[in-house]
Amino acid sequence: MNEQEKQQNELPEEHVNKLSEEGFGQSVDASLMETQDVTSEEANDASDEIDASSWESAMNDGLEESEPPPEEHDDFAEAMLEDAVSPSVPAPYAYPTVLALIDRMDAPTVLNPYTIQKEPITAAGLEAGEIYLIQDGQGNPVFQVRKEGVYRIVFEKDDYVVQHHPFCTCLYVERVREMNGTNLREYEVTYAVNQGYRQARILNKKLTEEGVEQLLSEGVVMFPTQANRATIAYYLMVSASQLHPRYRHDFVGWVLRDGITDRLSYTFAHAPGFLSYDHDTDEVVLKPSEISKKYEKAIDIKGDLSAYMEELTPLLEYDTIRLMMGAGVSSILLGYLRLTRPDLMPFLIHLHSNSSRGKTTAARLAVSMNGNPYQQPLSVSWVSTKNAIINLANRNYGLAMILDEASTFQGSMTNIIYELSQGEERLRLNGDMETRQGGDWSTVFLSTGEQGIRQNAMKKTELKSAGVSIRYLEFINLDFMPNAAIAEQVSRMIQSYHGHLGVTLAVYLLRQNPIKMSERFDERREQFRNQLPSSAYRDRATNMLSVVSLALELLAEAMPDTFDVARKSLHEGMTRIDEMLIDSFLEQTKDLDIALNAYHTIQELVIKNLNHFKIKGKTPDRTAIYGKVIKKGTHYEVAILRNIVQNWMTTDGYPSTTVLGREWRERGWIIGESDRNERRIRIFEEKEEELREKMTEKKVKKSEDSCYLFKIEEDILDEYISEMTVGELNPSGVTHSVFRKKPEIRSNVVHSTVKKKPKLETPPDEDEFEFDN
Numbered sequence: 001m002n003e004q005e006k007q008q009n010e011l012p013e014e015h016v017n018k019l020s021e022e023g024f025g026q027s028v029d030a031s032l033m034e035t036q037d038v039t040s041e042e043a044n045d046a047s048d049e050i051d052a053s054s055w056e057s058a059m060n061d062g063l064e065e066s067e068p069p070p071e072e073h074d075d076f077a078e079a080m081l082e083d084a085v086s087p088s089v090p091a092p093y094a095y096p097t098v099l100a101l102i103d104r105m106d107a108p109t110v111l112n113p114y115t116i117q118k119e120p121i122t123a124a125g126l127e128a129g130e131i132y133l134i135q136d137g138q139g140n141p142v143f144q145v146r147k148e149g150v151y152r153i154v155f156e157k158d159d160y161v162v163q164h165h166p167f168c169t170c171l172y173v174e175r176v177r178e179m180n181g182t183n184l185r186e187y188e189v190t191y192a193v194n195q196g197y198r199q200a201r202i203l204n205k206k207l208t209e210e211g212v213e214q215l216l217s218e219g220v221v222m223f224p225t226q227a228n229r230a231t232i233a234y235y236l237m238v239s240a241s242q243l244h245p246r247y248r249h250d251f252v253g254w255v256l257r258d259g260i261t262d263r264l265s266y267t268f269a270h271a272p273g274f275l276s277y278d279h280d281t282d283e284v285v286l287k288p289s290e291i292s293k294k295y296e297k298a299i300d301i302k303g304d305l306s307a308y309m310e311e312l313t314p315l316l317e318y319d320t321i322r323l324m325m326g327a328g329v330s331s332i333l334l335g336y337l338r339l340t341r342p343d344l345m346p347f348l349i350h351l352h353s354n355s356s357r358g359k360t361t362a363a364r365l366a367v368s369m370n371g372n373p374y375q376q377p378l379s380v381s382w383v384s385t386k387n388a389i390i391n392l393a394n395r396n397y398g399l400a401m402i403l404d405e406a407s408t409f410q411g412s413m414t415n416i417i418y419e420l421s422q423g424e425e426r427l428r429l430n431g432d433m434e435t436r437q438g439g440d441w442s443t444v445f446l447s448t449g450e451q452g453i454r455q456n457a458m459k460k461t462e463l464k465s466a467g468v469s470i471r472y473l474e475f476i477n478l479d480f481m482p483n484a485a486i487a488e489q490v491s492r493m494i495q496s497y498h499g500h501l502g503v504t505l506a507v508y509l510l511r512q513n514p515i516k517m518s519e520r521f522d523e524r525r526e527q528f529r530n531q532l533p534s535s536a537y538r539d540r541a542t543n544m545l546s547v548v549s550l551a552l553e554l555l556a557e558a559m560p561d562t563f564d565v566a567r568k569s570l571h572e573g574m575t576r577i578d579e580m581l582i583d584s585f586l587e588q589t590k591d592l593d594i595a596l597n598a599y600h601t602i603q604e605l606v607i608k609n610l611n612h613f614k615i616k617g618k619t620p621d622r623t624a625i626y627g628k629v630i631k632k633g634t635h636y637e638v639a640i641l642r643n644i645v646q647n648w649m650t651t652d653g654y655p656s657t658t659v660l661g662r663e664w665r666e667r668g669w670i671i672g673e674s675d676r677n678e679r680r681i682r683i684f685e686e687k688e689e690e691l692r693e694k695m696t697e698k699k700v701k702k703s704e705d706s707c708y709l710f711k712i713e714e715d716i717l718d719e720y721i722s723e724m725t726v727g728e729l730n731p732s733g734v735t736h737s738v739f740r741k742k743p744e745i746r747s748n749v750v751h752s753t754v755k756k757k758p759k760l761e762t763p764p765d766e767d768e769f770e771f772d773n
Helices: 003-010 013-021 040-047 052-060 070-083 123-127 204-217 226-241 305-317 319-337 359-367 386-393 413-422 453-459 484-496 500-510 514-531 538-558 561-572 574-589 594-608 642-651 657-666 686-696 714-722
Strands: 132-135 141-146 149-156 159-162 171-179 185-193 196-203 246-249 252-258 264-269 273-278 283-288 347-352 379-381 401-404 444-449 472-476 613-615 627-632 635-641 679-681 705-713
Touching (some): 141 226, 185 204, 185 226, 196 204, 252 319, 264 500, 273 500, 305 319, 305 500, 319 514, 359 444, 359 484, 444 453, 472 538, 514 538, 514 574, 538 574, 561 574, 594 642, 594 705, 627 714, 642 686, 642 705, 705 714
Parallel strands (some): 171 246, 347 444, 347 472, 379 401, 401 444, 613 627
Antiparallel strands (some): 141 149, 149 159, 171 185, 185 196, 273 283, 627 635, 635 705
16 A cells, blocks of 8 residues: 555545535544444444434335434334334335234345445535535545536545536436346436436446436536546446445245245245245344336235225125135235246136126236236236236236236237246347347236137137146136125225235245145145046146135135134135135036037037038038038938048137047047048049039049048937938028027037036026126
C-alpha cells in the first residue's frame, strides 16, 4: 500500500468535518473509518444505529430498504404475528390470521454498515438544495450529488476535493431490485431532464455500455468521452451498493433448495415472499420478497381469514362447494409432490354444463383458494392463443388457473391439452439454431365450457386420442352452484376474500415429512384403484383423482382448531367427494376406448349409408357403392372398401386405420386374412368397371377389392334394412338417410370389454333457477 492509499484509508477527522461543512448532506463518522478491517462486533454495533422506524417505513412500501436492529428482530417478528389477528402491519404484509400460521419472519441480510446510505437521495431534497455524499466500500467519499449534477471527489494533497464541474447532469439510483436465486439486479435510476425528473430501469449486466447509452438517449447530459462513460457506470454501481435491494421473485409455488443441513428444503413462493421450514428450530419461516409484475395483481391474500371462514362454513354442506375447494388446493399438493415425483403430471379439470349452471363461479371459487380469480395469470380465457396461455402458465408451480369457455379456443384443442399436461414448453431453436430453454409449470387448470373437451375437439375434426382424454377430469351437468342465491353469495365472497386456504395448506405441508406425504398419496391412489374397473388408463386417472381427494383431506387437517366446524364438515363429506370423483371417471372412460368408439362410428355410418351398399333383395344407389352386406346367422358381415373406411376415420378424427384395424381384429369386430386386417372381396361386377375405378380411386386388375369385413349384430341393422325400398332405384346423385329414428348403437356383446357405467346425478330442469355462470 503506498502512502496516498494509506492516507485515504485513515481519513483524518478534520478532512471529514471540512467536507461536511462544505455542504455534504451526510456527515461521515470518522471513528468508523480509522481502519479498513471491521470486526463482527463493530459491524453489529454499527447496525444498531439503523433506526427501526426506517424498517417500518420500508414495510409501508412493501420493500426492505433498511434493516431492523438485530437484537429487536425477534420482537419485531413477534409483533407482526400478533398483528395477524388484529391487523396493524402496513400493506402488503397485512395478511390477518394467515401470518399467525407462520412462526418467524426473517429480515433481510444486514449489509456492511459502511455501504448503507443512511439518508436516501430524493428529488424533493435535491430541489430543496440538499447535497448528498456517496462513499465507496471503505467509507471514502467518492461522489457528491447536487441538483446541478454529479461531481467527482478526488484526494489531493492530504485533502478531499470536490471537482468544480459535474461530469453529468443530476441522476441517482433510487432503488435496486434483485431477482431471488440469481445475480440479476435492476437499477431504478432517477434523472433530471426538462426541469423535472424521470426514471429508467437498467440491468446490472448491461450497465457499462447499453445502460449509459440508454441514459444518454433519454436526456442525461455528459461529456461523451469514454472516461466519463466509465465514471457514470462506476457511480451507479457504488450508489446501488449503498441501498438494500428489493428482493423479487418471478415464480409462484413450490421449488426445492439446498438447506443449511444439506437436506432438501421445500420452499413455497407467494405474495409475501418465500415460506420455508427451518429444520433446526422446527419453525415455518417467511422471507419477504416482492412478486414480479406478472403476478402482482393475481397473487394476493385479501380479507380476514376468520371472517372468510364464517361465510364459507355454512356452504360446506353442498357437495360441489367442497369439490371445488378440493380442485383449487389440488394444485398446491400437485406442485409439492412433483418436486420428488415428476411422473405426476399437470392436468385439467373441465366443468361442462349448459349455461347458467354456475360453472364459471365454481371455477373461480376453486382458484380463489390461492389468489385473485379475476386477474391474470390465474384467470385466462380460452379465446387466448396457445402461446399466450403457455406464457401465463410459465413458472407457476402450484397455483390453479382458470381457462374459461373452451368453445372459444381457435387452436388445436388436442395439441394444447398435450402441452399443458406435459408441464413444459416444446423445445424451440433460437436465432443461432441452438435449443432455447422453454418454460415449465406444475399446476391444475380449471376449464369451463358448455361442451365437453372431446366435443370441442370433434368440432374441429381433430384426432381422437385416448392419450388426450386421460389428461383431464370432466364433471358433466352438475349443479356447480346449488342455486342462484348461493351463486351470488359465492361471487361476493371470493371478491372480498381470496388466497387464504392455499397458503394454509402450503404451511401445513412445510411441517410434514415429504416421504410420509408421498406414502399417503400412494395409499389414496390404491384405494381408488380398488374401486375402479381395470383399464389401460386407470393409473393415470387415479393420479388425478387422488390429488384432488387427498388435497381436500389435508386442507381439513391444516385448518386451525378455531375452524373445527369447517374441518369436521370437510372430513364428513370426503366419502361423497370420492364418489363424485369416481362417477366422473366412469362417465369419462366410456369415451376412452378409441377402437370401440371408432367401431360404433362405422356402425352409424353403415346405417346412414345403407343405400350405398349392395344387399340381397335391395336396389342400391349406384351413384356410389361403398361395399356390400351379407347375412351370416345372427350377425351381418359388412364389407367396406378400404379407402372408404380410411376416409370415414380421417374425417371423424380417428388415428390410423392400421392401428384401429389391429385392435378391431383382436376384439373380433373384423375378419382379416392371414396376417392382414383387410380381406380381398368382390364388390363390383365386370360391367361396373367405371364405377369401381371411381370408388376405389385406382385401376385394379384383380376382380376382388381390398376391404374391411366388419361383423355387426343383426338387431342393429335389421330394422333399417327392412325399411329400405325393394327393387327401386334412388334418383341419380341423391343420397339420403334411410332410417326413421336415431339408431341405438350398442357394443358387440360377445367381444366388448366395456361394462355399463353408472350415470351422474340427473340435473334439474334448466328453468328451475337462473343465474350468471
